[in-house]
Amino acid sequence: MNVRFNEFLDQAQVVLERLEPLLPTAQPPLDWTRTLAARWHREGRGGALLPLQVSLDIQLADLIGVDSQREQLSRNTRQFVAGLPANHALLWGARGTGKSSLVRALLAEHAAAGLRLIEIERDHLADLPRVVERLAALPQRFVLFCDDLSFETGEGDYRVLKSVLDGSLERAPDNVLLYATSNRRHLVAERQRDNDNWQLVDGEVHPNEAVEDKIALSDRFGLWLSFYPFTQDHYLAVVRHWIEVLAGQCSLVWAWDEALERAAIRWAQGRGNRNGRCAYQFARHWVGLQLLG
Structure with a gap:
């Protein structure tokens, strides 16, 4: 009897060791009065917000030659921090032109007023409902920041993301906004055949509807800001x-x-x-x- 019981304990130990990586590690709640930024870290079937050490040395005045984009996003952020209606924003355009720097400069500008930044990777955007739920009752104002949001040809994740954004953003609390950057205006790779021979493409009678399906993802953002190559x-x-x-x-x-x-x-x-x-x-x-x- 003891031998069988010991064998059972050994088997149970093996099972627990296999399950342990799937279990989320208990994390103490963040003190948002001291924490200015965090990153969503997926762990097993759960996830946690881990604090980030951020530098606030980039100021809005350091962003030269993007005055219009800076003013529009700054105004949108001021509305948000003041508790007024504001839009989710998509910053798209050439690489290295200040898209990510602008978002971080806004954190430096408004951190004292309660603005906080949470970085979330593209592959973790399906966790948006979990993240939003943790922020709903907090007094601070949170910008969820997804850097380099785009999808390659053949990837179907953008359809999942559309439904997640619809559900998460439309029902998001007033203290949460999503800012994303991308090198592509429509986030999904487009091909010339999307516009050529539009009457019939690969046997599809209404290919224009497939194109609409691709570009609909970017419509989830109320504010579009374009960044162009430098002269x-x-x-x-x-x-x-x-x-x-x-x-x-x-x-x-x-x-x-x-x-x-x-x-x-x-x-x-x-x-x-x-x-x-x-x-x-x-x-x-x-x-x-x-x-x-």
Whole structure:
């Protein structure tokens, strides 16, 4: 009898060891008076909000050349923080043009007024109802931030996400908004055949309805903001701004001249793009070289 009982205990132990990774780890509730940002972490069949250490050094004034986008999203966020109606926002466009930086700059601007940021990955958006439920009764205002939201051809997840967004966002409490960034306006890859020979495509009698199904996902966002590739003048203006900021922090005396401008242009050409990220990287490179010398 004891032998059988011991065998049962051994088997039960094996089962528990297999189940343990699927069980959520107990997490103490976050103190949102001290926590400015968190990330939704899926764990097994559950998940938890884990605190993030965020830097508030990026200010709205640091975002050069995107005045219209900055003002629109800033106004929408001010409405939200004030408890007024506001829209979920989709920021789409060229990479490195300040989409994510704008969202983080708004956190720095409004953190003292109760704004908080929660990062959630695209693959975890199905957990939105769980996240929203945890935030509903809290006094702070929460922006759920999904960076780089897009879907490749053949992925059917966007249909699931549409229903999740419909259910979660339409019934979301007043203290929750969703801000997402993407390189694609419609979030889903589109093909030329979506518009060519629209009368009949791959045997589908109404292919235009399939196209509507694809682009309907972005309609869940009431505010669309477009970010375009930088011109050379725009790029150089951002370079000058960041050199001024970084040099000021180090008390470095510097002057803008033709040689520095040429160096900034060569840096962008070597990377095949002109954007805010490239400008910031060059500024760090150049200021660091001057200080080293």
